[in-house]
Amino acid sequence: MVLSQGFQIKDGELQKPENGEIKLTVPTGLIPYCPHCGKPMSMNLRSDQTFVEDDGWHQAAERYEKFIQDHKKQKIVFLELGVGYNTPGIIKYPFWQMTNSFQHAFYVCLNQREAYVPEEIRRKSVCMNEDIGEVLKEL
Numbered sequence: 001m002v003l004s005q006g007f008q009i010k011d012g013e014l015q016k017p018e019n020g021e022i023k024l025t026v027p028t029g030l031i032p033y034c035p036h037c038g039k040p041m042s043m044n045l046r047s048d049q050t051f052v053e054d055d056g057w058h059q060a061a062e063r064y065e066k067f068i069q070d071h072k073k074q075k076i077v078f079l080e081l082g083v084g085y086n087t088p089g090i091i092k093y094p095f096w097q098m099t100n101s102f103q104h105a106f107y108v109c110l111n112q113r114e115a116y117v118p119e120e121i122r123r124k125s126v127c128m129n130e131d132i133g134e135v136l137k138e139l
C-alpha cells in the first residue's frame with residue numbers, strides 16, 4: 001500500500017517519492033477483506049461499534065492501569081508521539097490529567113503540527129512541533 005502511494009524503500013528506510021507527490025489513494029486490489037464476512041478490513045480504532053475489546057485487550061488495559069498505579073509516585077514521563085485530536089480521550093487527555101496530578105510526572109509531546117499543552121501543566125512539559133523521524137535521527 002505504501003509503495004502504491006509513491007514511496008520507496010531504500011537501504012531498509014522508507015523514502016518519500018522523488019517527485020514529492022504522494023498519492024493519497026490505495027488501489028482497491030490491495031485492501032484486505034475479512035475472511036468471515038467479506039467486508040473490507042479496517043484498523044481497530046475507537047470510532048464506531050467495530051472496535052474490538054476482547055479478553056486480550058482487557059488484560060492489557062489492566063496491566064497498564066496497574067503499572068500507572070504502581071509508579072505514580074515515582075518519576076514518570078508521559079511521551080506522546082504524533083497523537084492528534086481524533087480520539088484525545090484515549091491518550092492525550094489522560095496524559096495531561098496524570099501529569100497534572102502526579103507530583104513527579106513530566107509530559108513530552110512531539111507532533112509536527114499539533115504539539116500543545118494546557119497552561120496547568122506547562123511547567124512540567126516540553127512540546128516540539130517537529131517531524132518525529134527527524135527528531136529521532138538527531139537523538
